[in-house]
Amino acid sequence: MNTQNTPKQRGIPNYFKKIGLAVIVMVVAAVVLLKTWNPEAAQHTKDLFNVFTMNVLIIGLLLIALAKDKVEDEMISSIKIKTMAFAFIFGVLIVIIRPIIDLISNDPITGLTGQEVVVQMLVVYLIVYYLQKRKLR
Amino acid sequence: MKNSLKVERAKLDLTQQDLADRVGVSRQTINSIEAGRYVPSTVLAIKIAQVFKATVNAIFQLEEGD
Numbered sequence: 001m002n003t004q005n006t007p008k009q010r011g012i013p014n015y016f017k018k019i020g021l022a023v024i025v026m027v028v029a030a031v032v033l034l035k036t037w038n039p040e041a042a043q044h045t046k047d048l049f050n051v052f053t054m055n056v057l058i059i060g061l062l063l064i065a066l067a068k069d070k071v072e073d074e075m076i077s078s079i080k081i082k083t084m085a086f087a088f089i090f091g092v093l094i095v096i097i098r099p100i101i102d103l104i105s106n107d108p109i110t111g112l113t114g115q116e117v118v119v120q121m122l123v124v125y126l127i128v129y130y131l132q133k134r135k136l137r
Numbered sequence: 138m139k140n141s142l143k144v145e146r147a148k149l150d151l152t153q154q155d156l157a158d159r160v161g162v163s164r165q166t167i168n169s170i171e172a173g174r175y176v177p178s179t180v181l182a183i184k185i186a187q188v189f190k191a192t193v194n195a196i197f198q199l200e201e202g203d
Contacts, residue, residue, distance in 0.1 A: 074177070075162070075169060
């Protein structure tokens with residue numbers, strides 16, 4: 001079936017979804033292993049590990065988000081664009097609202113790191129996208 | 138925007154999957170167009186019209202407020 005309805009369907013091949021999922025599973029496994037084997041690791045090592053795992057997690061989520069569906073047509077592209085816009089607005093709102101929530105709950109005000117914001121946006125994108133697709137069945 | 142896709146499909150005895158295969162989209166896309174949840178691009182509207190040997194206007198009509 002020819003599913004190339006629009007002149008150019010952007011995205012990476014579908015098998016990158018599996019690669020992205022494997023990357024995420026490996027990151028989660030690495031975090032669990034480090035927590036169980038070496039809970040008393042030095043702070044510097046923990047920080048380095050956190051930065052590394054967050055970056056790899058972002059790469060995994062991004063691969064899943066950018067991979068094309070098996071049947072990628074103009075409606076799927078349209079859903080993806082709308083969902084990306086939603087995830088972006090969600091990210092902006094989280095950055096604005098989070099310090100206010102900290103203030104209300106008397107917690108120390110902690111700014112979100114760029115990595116945390118990006119992970120949240122990608123997770124929201126994937127959840128909303130798959131929910132939208134589920135509605136089409 | 139309303140459309141007479143379902144009626145035209147019935148005339149030619151085509152399933153949603155048959156039409157989807159002919160115009161190169163998924164069955165879900167045809168289903169969404171029929172239900173009015175998705176408005177097709179100009180390219181897709183022309184392809185659909187060609188399948189039914191009709192004009193785009195004969196199949197897709199604007200409603201008040203469009």
